[in-house]
Amino acid sequence: MKYLVMVQGSQADYEAMSGKAPQDGPVWSEKELQAMFAFMGEVTNDLAESGELIDAQGLTEPAQARFVSKDKDGRPVITDGPYGETKEVLAGYWLLECESLERVTAIARRVLECPGPEGLVEPPVVIRPVQDSSGGEC
Structure with a gap:
């Protein structure tokens, strides 16, 4: 089966990774960023x-x-981000072909072990099965 494994984030998370102090979380050091990228690469x-x-x-x-x-009259409306009404957005993903939901869940648990600064509150990792072209799961 195919699964999309999604890591969530927010504008504040990206700002914290670039050295701007968020209201409710830690700023990432260069060493912590390198550790996170190395972990995700692994x-x-x-x-x-x-x-x-x-x-x-x-x-x-x-x-x-x-x-x-679209607006109420069906005309296109284009808005540049970030969007105040949206707390979490998709920060990254893996598209996987796994033998079972249990296997992809084990992978998601591993992703949660990603290093970060002390006090970091990480959003959950989201798993979604991918539908095949016939409308069923792959």
Whole structure:
């Protein structure tokens, strides 16, 4: 089965990683950032070696996002990020082919072990099965 394993984040998280102090969390040091990137790289490399990795990407901060919607008259409305009403956004993901939900859950538990600064409150890792083209799970 294919699964999307998503890591959540916020604009404040990205700012903390760039050295700006958030209201409710720690600022990341360069050493902590290097440890986080090394850990995520190791997870990705292990998944590639096991043959489970289809794709993995980290995403830019919400301030670089663009939201495209329609107004009440059906006209396009384009808004640049970040979006105050959205606390958490997708920060990165792995698209995996795993033998079971239990296996992908074990991978998500491993992702939660990612190092970070003391006092960091990490959002959960989200697992979503990917539907195949017939509307069922892969």
